Amino acid sequence: MNTNNHATPQEPILSGFGPRTTAQEVLGGQDLTGKIAIITGGYSGLGLEATRVLASAGATVIVPVKTVEKAQAALSEILGVELVRMDLMDPASIDAFAEKFLASNRPLHMLINAAGIMANPLVRDHRGYESQLATNHLGHFQLTARLWPALEKAKGARIVSVSSRAHQMSGIDFEDLNFNNRPYDKFVAYGQSKTANVLFAVEMDKRGRAYGVRAFSVHPGSILTDLSRYLTEDDMRAMGVLNEQGELVFPEFNDEFKTIPEGAATIVWCATSPQLNDKGGVYCENGDIASLTDTRFAPGVFEWAVNSGHAQRLWQTTEQLVGLEFSI
Template sequence: MNTNKYTFTPQEPLHTGFGPRTTAVEALGDVNLEGKVAIVTGGYSGLGLETTRVLAAAGAKVIVPARTPEKAKAALASIPGVELETLDLMDPASIDDFAQRFIRSGRPLNILVNSAGVMASGEAYDSRGYEQQFAVNHLGHFQLTARLWPALKAANGARVVSVSSKGHRLGGIDFDDLFFKNKPYSKWPAYAQAKTANALFAVELDRRGESANVRAYSVHPGSILTDLSRHLSDDELLAMGAVNEQGERGYTSYNDEQKTIPEGAATIVWCAVSPMLIGKGGVYCENVDIARMVKSGEEGQPNKAGVSPWAVDREAAAKLWTVSEQLTGVNFEI
């Protein structure tokens, strides 16, 4: 792999003592979040639900926005103090309305976890003609973060965590044809593009936000069977080793990549709260540590850890920021 064409953010593991079997509770440790405010998109399902549960148990006031709050209500019923809100990441007006309601509350925002997403879905576009995976996973969260910026800045020490994926290693961003206008749609390149965008967003947001004491991180949580895999066929899951002996969707064993939900949420929580990351940002993390850069020849090895250089390339991150402002019409004032 030729890394000379990239100007990437240093990826230097901290050797935290944690690992792939660390749970979110263990990653939290003894951090006290009393008086802190967190927003977790997708916080009522899968990894987002576990993140909500752990942050709330540590004392944080957690706001969970959902397209259908009534559906989320049942999932969150056992977590005291969670606020349910309405938000549709495919709808720019809904994003603005939610953010405005939060800003009007006058509260600082200490933690923003951009966890909601869609994976390997069929070809679909939003009302603007933007491909669904890119629109939901990246552009919606870009606009949301921009609108919440005053509250993030007011926290004087906020963190923004974007849930990316090792799926970014399937390919980078096609800036010349983001929305498959000149090539046939393919769900995995579309997913890779969106997940690369999540990582690049953290790179540029951290660069711009550091002076305001807002740090940003991207996370590969691992391969976890949640509702996110609903668009995958049984054959695809079987190839991934994600069909158990009973023929049901589920892993028969777990390795460093395949994880339980509490293990999958660990790196998200760690990035959101860990004192180990004070003074650090813009990095891609996995297995409760800063990930290393992949080595030449490892791209085709799915169980190898690491981040591809195009997902932490500073020049691509700056370009994506400009393109995202143009596509959303949002001038991200920092």
């Protein structure tokens, strides 16, 4: 079933992969020598695992970093990694990062937008924009726009936006994106930003595929990483990862919870798999394209996140918010 008028149906292709597949396994022995990847958030959690796996296959991985010392410690034993300063909440630093990369005249084969914040207290950037939207969506939109010449130069680039099943918690409130007039809810804000990640992939793929640039969004699975640092004990109990004794519950064979290598699998699959040649604009999970659903917190993607009209409107709204025209 395909409700958003893009080339690839939002339905599984029976890839042969599943929730227990690891990032190393989906790579399938591919040689990525000569390929260039940029991975935001590439020095912690899922991004770090994606960095490790792609670099181990020969790719050069550029990791934008806000805290250089932390990144150096995490990446010290991985060869083929370059660290460059960047802060997704700072538009000037995004532009400077992109300008430095473009000056190298290299193509960009994989852009993995994996950095993010989740369920934090209300913070606004200097423009007044809510921080989860600013970090998870607006910063990545600006970064992708600035890197467009290098993506086009690759003649077959892929863009992977790391979303979440939390997109099912909220669509886009176009009338009040930044919680100026409605009460701030940290989970609604997170859900809205994750829906934005999916809609970005829909419209990015529509605009980019004539140039060989395909875009995907990913639900990596439920994984305990540093992303959960703002969650309270009550939040974690509600999510089912903390029992009444205050102990972390990590059921090894429960499809809802994954290890970091398993969580990074769909990210790496979308960035590299030949199974996705000539495909794009779809939301993926468990190493496959997901189905549509209208059941909250069930596998699959909500229609509001893959709706072509919403995707186009968000693109235009985002251009206004970040003050750039990303016309392709």
